[in-house]
Amino acid sequence: MAAIEISGLSKDYLVGFWRKRRFRALDRLSLQVEQGEVFGFLGPNGAGKTTTMRILTGFLPATSGTARVAGFDTFNEPLEVKRRIGYLPETPPVYNEMTVKEYLLFVGRIKGVPPSDRRKALTRVLERCGLTEVPNRLIGNLSRGYRQRVGLAQALIHNPEVLILDEPTIGLDPKQIIEIRSLIQELAGEHTVILSTHILQEATALCQRVIIIHEGRIRAVDSPDQLSAKLRHSEKVSVTVRQAPPDALGVLGALPEVMTVTRDPATTRQTFIVETPLGGDIREGLARCVVENGWGLLELKTLSLSLEDVFLQLTREDNPKGKNS
Numbered sequence: 001m002a003a004i005e006i007s008g009l010s011k012d013y014l015v016g017f018w019r020k021r022r023f024r025a026l027d028r029l030s031l032q033v034e035q036g037e038v039f040g041f042l043g044p045n046g047a048g049k050t051t052t053m054r055i056l057t058g059f060l061p062a063t064s065g066t067a068r069v070a071g072f073d074t075f076n077e078p079l080e081v082k083r084r085i086g087y088l089p090e091t092p093p094v095y096n097e098m099t100v101k102e103y104l105l106f107v108g109r110i111k112g113v114p115p116s117d118r119r120k121a122l123t124r125v126l127e128r129c130g131l132t133e134v135p136n137r138l139i140g141n142l143s144r145g146y147r148q149r150v151g152l153a154q155a156l157i158h159n160p161e162v163l164i165l166d167e168p169t170i171g172l173d174p175k176q177i178i179e180i181r182s183l184i185q186e187l188a189g190e191h192t193v194i195l196s197t198h199i200l201q202e203a204t205a206l207c208q209r210v211i212i213i214h215e216g217r218i219r220a221v222d223s224p225d226q227l228s229a230k231l232r233h234s235e236k237v238s239v240t241v242r243q244a245p246p247d248a249l250g251v252l253g254a255l256p257e258v259m260t261v262t263r264d265p266a267t268t269r270q271t272f273i274v275e276t277p278l279g280g281d282i283r284e285g286l287a288r289c290v291v292e293n294g295w296g297l298l299e300l301k302t303l304s305l306s307l308e309d310v311f312l313q314l315t316r317e318d319n320p321k322g323k324n325s
Contacts, residue, residue, distance in 0.1 A: 001035075001070075001071055002032040002033060002034055002035070003033050003034060003035045003036075003037070003069070003070060003161065003162055003192035004031075004032065004033040004039075004056065004067070004068070004069055004162065004192070004194065005032050005066075005067070005068040006029050006030055006031050006032070006052075006056075006065070006066070006067045006068075007030050007065055007066050007067075008028050008029075008030055008064065008065035008066070009026055009028065009029040009030070009052070009055065009062050009064075009065035009066070009067055010024065010026050010027055010028055010029075010062065010063045010064045010065050011024070011025045011026040011048075011051050011055065011060065011062055011063050011216075012024050012025070012063045013025055024216055025048050025051045025216050026048045026051055026052060026055075026062075026216045027215075027216040027217045028065065028217070029048075029052065029065070029213075029216075029217075029218055030065075030218075031211060031218065031221055033192060033194065034192070035161075035192055036188065036189045036190070036191075036192055037188075037192055037193070037208050037209065038184070038185075038188045038193045038195060038206050038207050038208055039192075039193065039194050039195065039207060039208070039209055039210070039211070040195050040196075040197060040202075040203040040206065040207035040209070040210035040211070041053070041194065041195065041196040041197070041210075041211055041213065042197065042198070042200070042203055042210050042211065042212045042213070042307075042311060043198070043212060043213040043214055043315070044198070044214065044315055045198070047213045047214050047215065047216070047315075048213050048215075048216040049166075049196045049213060050090070050166055050196065052213075053087075053164050053166050053194065053196060055067055055074060056069060056074060056081075056085070056164060056194070057074075057081075057082070057085055057087045057164060058074050058078040058081055058082055061075060062074075062075065069081045069084055069085060069161075069162055070084040070161050070162065072084070083111075083112065083158070083160075084160050084161045084162055085160050085161075085162050085163075085164060086154075086155030086156055086157075086158070086160040086162070086163045086164070086191075087155055087163075087164045087166075088151045088152055088154075088155045088163070088164070088165045088166065088168055089166050090166045090167045090170060092147050092148055092150060092151025092154075093151065093154065094139045094147055094150050094151060094154070095139060096138065096139050096140030097138065097139075097140060098138070098139055099135065099136050099137060099138055099139070100126075100131055100134055100135050100136070100137055100139060100142075100150055100153075101122065101126075101135040101136060103139060103150065103154070104122050104125060104126075104150070104153055104154060104157055105118055105122055107154040107157050108121050108122065108157045108158065111157060111158040112158065113157060113158050121157050121158070121159070122157070124156075124159075125153040125156050125157050126153065128153070128156065128183075128186075129149045129150070129152050129153040129156070129183065130149055130179065130183070131146070131149055131150065131153060134146060143176075144171055144172060144176070145172055145173070145175075145176030145179065145180075148168065148169075148172060148176070148180060149180075149183075152165075152168070152180070152183065156187075156191075160191065161191065161192060162191065162192045162193075162194065163187060163191045163192070163193045163194070164194045165184070165193065165194065165195050165196065166196045167196055167197060167198070168180055168184065168195065168197075169181065169197070169199065169202060177202075181202065181205060181206060184206055185206060195207060200306070200307045200308045200311055201307075203224065203307060204224050204306075204307045207224070208223060209221065209222060209223050210222070210223075210224060210227070210307070212227075212310070212311060212314050212315065214314065214315040219314040219315065220310070220314055224307045224310070225304075227305075227307070227310045228304045228305040228306070228307070228309075228310055229304075231305055231309075231310055231313055231314075232278065232304065232305055233278060234259060234275050234276065234277060234278055235275070235276045235277070235278060235279070235280050235281070235282075235302070236273055236274070236275050236276075236302070236303040237273070237274045237276070237282060237283055237286060237300065237301070237302055237303065238264065238271055238272070238273055238274075238299070238300070238301050238302075238303055239252075239271065239272050239274060239286055239287075239290060239297070239299070239300050240267075240269050240270060240271040240272075240297075240298045240299040240300075241270050241271075241272075241290055241295040241296055241297060241298060242270070242295065242296025242297075242298055243270065243295060243296055244270045244272075244295050245293075245295075248270075248272065248295070249261050249262075249263070249272070251289065251293065252272060252274055252286070252289065255274075255282065255285055255286065255289060256282075256285065257276045257277060257280050257282060258274055258275070258276055258282065259275045259276055259277065260273075260274075260275045261273070261274050261275070269298075271299075273303070274286060283300060283302070286300065287300055
């Protein structure tokens with residue numbers, strides 16, 4: 001059984017003050033997230049990511065369709081769903097006037113952790129979230145990074161099957177971002193993690209699969225590598241040399257199967273981008289050409305579409321609305 005099953009999920013809002021009109025934030029989303037998977041929700045602001053997460057957590061009802069978490073329907077069995085979900089919204093739901101320990105024990109109580117297990121659960125999440133040095137500190141006096149850790153700890157206190165994290169690293173400094181990402185990686189496998197982010201490097205680093213959502217519809221669902229492979233129309237190789245002659249473009253362009261050769265505008269080094277038909281591999285012939293001509297081979301590597309390239313292709317304004325996957 002999948003950890004999360006979404007089928008035909010739609011959400012409409014009424015907008016406008018005098019003349020109401022219906023705005024569709026989600027349009028027939030269907031997908032499955034497997035147990036132990038780290039699954040990324042990607043999309044521009046307003047794409048429907050947070051709306052989907054709020055429906056999964058029981059915060060919002062759907063207009064139509066179904067969503068099931070650990071086999072329970074979010075609309076008909078909301079309490080069972082909430083027992084199995086840990087949720088960290090974009091702004092951590094903490095009480096600044098409480099100490100870390102007081103707050104986490106309070107959350108444990110309202111989330112149904114038995115009294116005999118609360119101290120053990122507290123110790124577990126303090127250690128897991130790197131909070132062992134601040135249990136008696138007021139939350140309001142903590143740094144943004146520590147407050148985010150407290151937010152993760154409250155999501156984990158009842159040891160849920162599914163963690164839903166909405167922009168978990170937003171507003172953090174680079175060191176704090178690395179720490180939170182490392183923590184999320186440690187949680188994979190033991191928990192199913194749904195991660196909403198607009199930071200594409202974060203999705204690449206953390207997620208086994210991603211969904212790209214735009215204007216409320218699914219544009220693609222797959223691993224970052226597979227998405228790159230599906231959208232690639234040719235093979236590209238980058239070659240950097242120590243010293244190339246003025247006619248280097250022509251020499252490289254004359255090699256068999258070469259479609260185009262361009263200088264890499266992103267670097268001041270003598271780097272060329274060589275494009276060949278999909279499925280070809282020119283690296284051996286390219287290396288031989290550079291060496292035999294005495295240009296000094298410094299680097300040779302294949303290029304693939306980054307997740308950023310994939311994202312931009314699939315969310316272009318002129319791209320017609322895609323079908324659900």
